[in-house]
Amino acid sequence: MSLTQKTPSGKRQQLIDKATELFSKEGYHAVGVDRIITESGVAKMTLYNHFASKSELVLAVLKQREESAADSLRAFVNGYEQPLERIKAVFLWHETWFKEATFCGCMFINAASEFPDHGDAIHRASAAQKEHVTALLGELLADMFEPAVAARLAAQLLILVDGATVTAQISGNPDSAMTAWDIARQLIAAQQSTLAGHVAP
Structure with missing residues (x-):
């Protein structure tokens, strides 16, 4: 699995590709x-013909990164059929990404850290x-769950995914993805048990 996306050639794309490489590393x-x-x-x-400012270039980099990652x-995920396996696939995808030689952490977490103003377009x-x-x-x-429960669990699982990403970036160990999945599976199982307990006999 690679986040490298086949993109159109041209000067604008050259700038985005090089900026992506440098921003992600440094x-x-x-x-x-x-x-x-x-x-x-x-x-x-040529750069300023395409981007009025560095911020615009950063936004273009993030837009392309999000599209390719998504x-x-x-x-x-679509390679799996069973609901639980499809959720696990999210963590497996991250594990594969963490193992790539080019992995330098999440560009979005890093961007939010460097541009902490919540009103900033990059943030x-x-x-x-x-x-x-x-x-x-x-x-x-x-x-697997009704909408309200699914939404609550989704927010919890995102924390696990992002926590695993930061841990992998700091430690260099991709195992954090599966550690996060173990916790996620327990959360899901606990919710299933809770719901089963409310089912009338």
């Missing part, structure tokens, strides 16, 4: 526009990505 504030221009081989005027994750884009992952988890859980 952070957003640490990488300047001049370095992106130099390493992408694109003229400064497509990859959904395709992976909002990062928050929106987390909302979309939560929505996917909610869809998967809705095959």
Whole structure:
């Protein structure tokens, strides 16, 4: 599994691809526009013809990253049929990602950290990505629980997914994904047990 997306060629795409590589490895504030221009081989005027500011470039990077990750994750999940296995697939997908040589953590978590103002467009884009992952988890859980329960569990599972991602980034150990899944499975089983206990004999 790779988050690398086949994208159109062209100067704009060269800039996005190089910026993605540098931002993911070194952070957003640490990488300047001049370095992106130099390493992408694109003229400064060309960059500003496509992006009015560095912030616009960051947003374009995050947009492409979200689309490629979402497509990859959904395709992976769709390889499974049973509801519980489809939820587990979310964690398996992350485990595979954590094992990639290019894994440097979540670009959205890192962006939210570097742009902490909740009103900032970059922070909002990062928050929106987390909302979309939560929505996917909610869809998967809705095959097992009523909407309110599915929504609550989805929020809990997102915390586990993101916690596993940060742990893998810090420790370099991809096992955090399956550790998170063990906890998620217990939460799901506990909810099933609770609901079964409320069923009239």
